[in-house]
Amino acid sequence: MRHIISVLVENKFGVLSRIAGLFSGRGFNIETLSVAPTLDPQISQMTIVTAGDDQIIEQITKQLNKLIDVIKVTDLTEKEFVEREMVIVKVSPPAEQRAEVLRTCEIFRGRVVDSSPKTYTVLVTGDDKKIGAFIELLRPLGIKEIIRTGKIAIGRE
Amino acid sequence: MKITGAEIFVNALKKEGVDTIFGYPGGVVLKVFDVLYGEKDLKVVLSRHEQGATHMADGYARATGKPGVVLVTSGPGATNTVTGIATAHMDSIPLVVFTGQVPTKMIGNDAFQEADIVGITRPCTKYNFLVKDIRDLARTIKEAFVIATTGRPGPVLVDLPKDVLADKAEFDYPSEVKIRSYNPKYVGNKWQIRQAAQAIQKAKRPVIYAGGGVILSNAAAELKDLAEMVQIPVALTLMGLGAFPGRHPLFLGMLGMHGTYQANMALYKSDLVVAIGVRFDDRVTGKVDEFCPEAKIIHVDIDPTSIRKNIHVDIPIVGDVKFVLTDLIREIREMQAAGETWEAIPRTWHRQIDEWRTEHPLSYEWDEEVIKPQYVIEKISEMAGENAIVTTDVGQCQMWTAQFYKFERPRTFLTSGGLGTMGYGLPAAIGAQMAFPDRLVVDVAGDGSFEMNVQEMATAVIQKLPIKIAILNNGYLGMVRQWQELFFNRHYSSSDLTGQPDFVRLAEAYGAVGLRAARPEEVEPTIRKAFETPRPVIMEFVVNREENVFPMVPAGGANHQMMFGAERKKPEGRLRVARG
Ligand SMILES: Cc1cc2nc3c(=O)[nH]c(=O)nc-3n(C[C@H](O)[C@H](O)[C@H](O)COP(=O)(O)OP(=O)(O)OC[C@H]3O[C@@H](n4cnc5c(N)ncnc54)[C@H](O)[C@@H]3O)c2cc1C
Ligand SMILES: Cc1ncc(C[n+]2csc(CCOP(=O)(O)OP(=O)(O)O)c2C)c(N)n1
Ligand SMILES: [Mg+2]
Numbered sequence: 001m002r003h004i005i006s007v008l009v010e011n012k013f014g015v016l017s018r019i020a021g022l023f024s025g026r027g028f029n030i031e032t033l034s035v036a037p038t039l040d041p042q043i044s045q046m047t048i049v050t051a052g053d054d055q056i057i058e059q060i061t062k063q064l065n066k067l068i069d070v071i072k073v074t075d076l077t078e079k080e081f082v083e084r085e086m087v088i089v090k091v092s093p094p095a096e097q098r099a100e101v102l103r104t105c106e107i108f109r110g111r112v113v114d115s116s117p118k119t120y121t122v123l124v125t126g127d128d129k130k131i132g133a134f135i136e137l138l139r140p141l142g143i144k145e146i147i148r149t150g151k152i153a154i155g156r157e
Numbered sequence: 158m159k160i161t162g163a164e165i166f167v168n169a170l171k172k173e174g175v176d177t178i179f180g181y182p183g184g185v186v187l188k189v190f191d192v193l194y195g196e197k198d199l200k201v202v203l204s205r206h207e208q209g210a211t212h213m214a215d216g217y218a219r220a221t222g223k224p225g226v227v228l229v230t231s232g233p234g235a236t237n238t239v240t241g242i243a244t245a246h247m248d249s250i251p252l253v254v255f256t257g258q259v260p261t262k263m264i265g266n267d268a269f270q271e272a273d274i275v276g277i278t279r280p281c282t283k284y285n286f287l288v289k290d291i292r293d294l295a296r297t298i299k300e301a302f303v304i305a306t307t308g309r310p311g312p313v314l315v316d317l318p319k320d321v322l323a324d325k326a327e328f329d330y331p332s333e334v335k336i337r338s339y340n341p342k343y344v345g346n347k348w349q350i351r352q353a354a355q356a357i358q359k360a361k362r363p364v365i366y367a368g369g370g371v372i373l374s375n376a377a378a379e380l381k382d383l384a385e386m387v388q389i390p391v392a393l394t395l396m397g398l399g400a401f402p403g404r405h406p407l408f409l410g411m412l413g414m415h416g417t418y419q420a421n422m423a424l425y426k427s428d429l430v431v432a433i434g435v436r437f438d439d440r441v442t443g444k445v446d447e448f449c450p451e452a453k454i455i456h457v458d459i460d461p462t463s464i465r466k467n468i469h470v471d472i473p474i475v476g477d478v479k480f481v482l483t484d485l486i487r488e489i490r491e492m493q494a495a496g497e498t499w500e501a502i503p504r505t506w507h508r509q510i511d512e513w514r515t516e517h518p519l520s521y522e523w524d525e526e527v528i529k530p531q532y533v534i535e536k537i538s539e540m541a542g543e544n545a546i547v548t549t550d551v552g553q554c555q556m557w558t559a560q561f562y563k564f565e566r567p568r569t570f571l572t573s574g575g576l577g578t579m580g581y582g583l584p585a586a587i588g589a590q591m592a593f594p595d596r597l598v599v600d601v602a603g604d605g606s607f608e609m610n611v612q613e614m615a616t617a618v619i620q621k622l623p624i625k626i627a628i629l630n631n632g633y634l635g636m637v638r639q640w641q642e643l644f645f646n647r648h649y650s651s652s653d654l655t656g657q658p659d660f661v662r663l664a665e666a667y668g669a670v671g672l673r674a675a676r677p678e679e680v681e682p683t684i685r686k687a688f689e690t691p692r693p694v695i696m697e698f699v700v701n702r703e704e705n706v707f708p709m710v711p712a713g714g715a716n717h718q719m720m721f722g723a724e725r726k727k728p729e730g731r732l733r734v735a736r737g
Pocket of ligand 3: 231602605629630631632633634635
């Protein structure tokens with residue numbers, strides 16, 4: 001099963017490599033990973049999406065906790081949480097389909113962030129389902145390039 | 158007053174109570190070696206290879222319980238320590254390894270003798286540091302010692318750039334450091350401990366499976382108390398040998414791949430396994446599904462990741478063995494005092510265990526003409542005394558020592574269990590003898606392994622260390638040959654060591670004493686002579702070349718289906734049974 005794990009770490013040189021090394025060294029997989037500083041610039045927040053059975057997820061959280069630079073590990077999947085991801089898609093539709101791109105974008109409350117005579121670059125945020133659906137609708141219109149941020153997530157109060 | 162980084166380094170080690178450094182010099186650390194020159198309170202042992210220095214520090218740490226300290230130069234000096242660090246890491250041994258580094262401004266430029274040792278050792282250290290500013294130096298050294306020696310111990314590496322060692326700062330050594338994200342838990346959860354006591358009360362076929370964590374926690378006395386008060390039989394892992402007396406009636410011997418039949422059967426049939434400071438290694442469990450299929454499992458470990466890593470645990474207790482066992486013993490006493498029904502463990506369980514013991518005791522076939530390696534170990538065990546420290550190399554020599562030597566006390570058996578590093582024995586013996594100049598230190602070596610760090614003979618001789626090296630010379634990479642005999646149609650591919658040097662003359666070339674025994678009746682006098690000689694001695698025992706280690710669980714097999722050796726096919730009368 002997929003889990004979203006939120007990890008607070010010391011914002012120090014080498015920490016990302018310790019975390020990445022933990023996953024690769026023990027054969028755990030990382031689906032997505034995002035990192036940025038928190039309000040306290042000495043602490044960074046990582047959001048890791050990973051998959052595995054209960055035993056593997058238990059090991060992952062224990063192993064993360066064991067790392068000296070890790071301050072706190074929360075498996076958000078066990079709680080109520082909000083998740084978001086951002087995707088930017090460059091589409092080059094046939095001329096008669098250009099309007100279709102704009103329509104799709106509107107339905108998903110996306111934005112056009114760049115355009116050229118042959119392409120549109122559109123941006124959408126949402127959860128997995130929404131982003132998946134958005135990409136599937138654009139696919140037949142001719143996707144040239146796509147980039148995703150990976151998930152960020154936060155627990156609900 | 159401001160002093161240099163090199164001086165801060167030496168002062169910090171003294172504050173930590175370090176008395177011995179194992180090391181090897183080179184360009185970027187010359188400043189430190191210069192401060193050490195003429196230093197009275199810090200002995201520096203110059204090894205002949207940085208791997209040797211690291212194993213020496215490891216042997217020192219295992220024998221004393223104090224952290225071992227290593228100091229080497231950058232680049233090749235640093236990379237040469239990696240096997241030693243990984244060895245210590247796998248067995249949770251506290252080391253602090255200091256490596257020189259090129260000046261901070263040159264890091265990343267492929268400078269002369271630059272190696273990214275922090276990157277290289279990240280997966281095989283408990284933690285590592287690159288000190289970039291002299292103002293961080295003292296605190297970093299303090300943190301390194303704290304991390305290495307607390308919680309689940311392990312090696313910590315500190316990388317010291319040349320300019321940091323030359324810069325000046327005030328020496329202000331913290332007496333304590335707080336690391337907000339590092340808080341090992343020593344005291345076990347009370348409720349869980351009560352659950353454990355109740356499970357023990359109800360058990361009909363309990364067995365203790367204890368290991369390295371008992372030794373690391375200095376909790377052998379508590380383990381003995383627990384076992385005796387409830388009369389629970391005890392099986393030890395390779396790393397646990399010495400944590401429970403080898404001649405105790407409740408002792409089952411080692412369990413696992415080359416463990417005893419009674420230990421493996423006891424786990425297989427048990428209804429309650431009390432796992433204490435162990436990590437359910439695959440050499441111990443064999444096929445996991447058939448390890449202890451009928452048992453509830455209690456697991457005491459200071460490292461939560463050890464719990465439920467390989468096997469389901471019913472009652473996990475995170476904490477230090479000494480603390481947890483003390484609380485558990487108190488809990489059981491209270492239950493007994495409160496007159497709660499407390500049935501003694503059914504006699505039938507002990508009787509069953511005795512049956513297994515007599516069914517397949519540890520044994521080997523005696524030979525009048527050829528020395529049996531097991532006999533050499535038995536003799537050393539008999540003659541060395543309980544206080545002797547024994548180190549080993551890796552392979553058959555190691556397994557025979559584990560099976561046939563009776564270890565009575567913790568920290569007397571130093572062996573590379575997790576990584577299985579050939580060449581560990583000699584430098585580890587040097588480290589142990591440095592720590593305990595007056596104790597007998599014996600290295601049981603394989604003829605193959607010995608050559609992996611043979612250069613340290615020079616260190617032993619120069620330091621005037623009277624270590625005794627017993628080479629079990631079978632002319633083979635014996636453990637490899639055994640597997641080739643059993644599983645690869647006797648294709649002795651690259652395992653024949655014919656053409657080995659003359660070990661007696663090798664000893665003499667180094668300035669040590671060389672003795673050779675080639676017949677069984679020579680074994681005892683050779684050992685006696687070696688033990689009486691106050692110098693480093695190599696005893697070469699020319700042993701039966703194709704002797705195998707039995708019993709044995711083939712890789713991936715179930716522990717209750719062991720392969721046996723001599724006793725099945727050999728005529729009566731020549732079988733030697735290990736003395737309990
Ligand atoms: C050729 C060869 C053959 C081998 N065959 C066997 C065999 O037949 N049988 C066998 O047993 N081994 C064998 N081994 C060794 C095996 O590979 C493992 O090294 C060994 O079984 C591990 O021992 P352990 O479980 O006691 O764990 P260790 O590696 O000693 O780990 C200690 C455990 O205790 C915990 N701990 C540490 N400090 C504390 C504390 N203060 N309080 C609480 N917990 C603590 C740690 O977190 C860890 O989980 C063999 C090795 C070799 C090289
Ligand atoms: C550094 C290293 N290389 C290879 C091995 C694989 N290995 C395990 S036991 C063994 C044979 C050891 O031979 P020897 O030291 O003569 O001991 P014996 O088994 O003959 O007693 C080998 C090659 C190892 N454990 N360590
Ligand atoms: Mg050999």
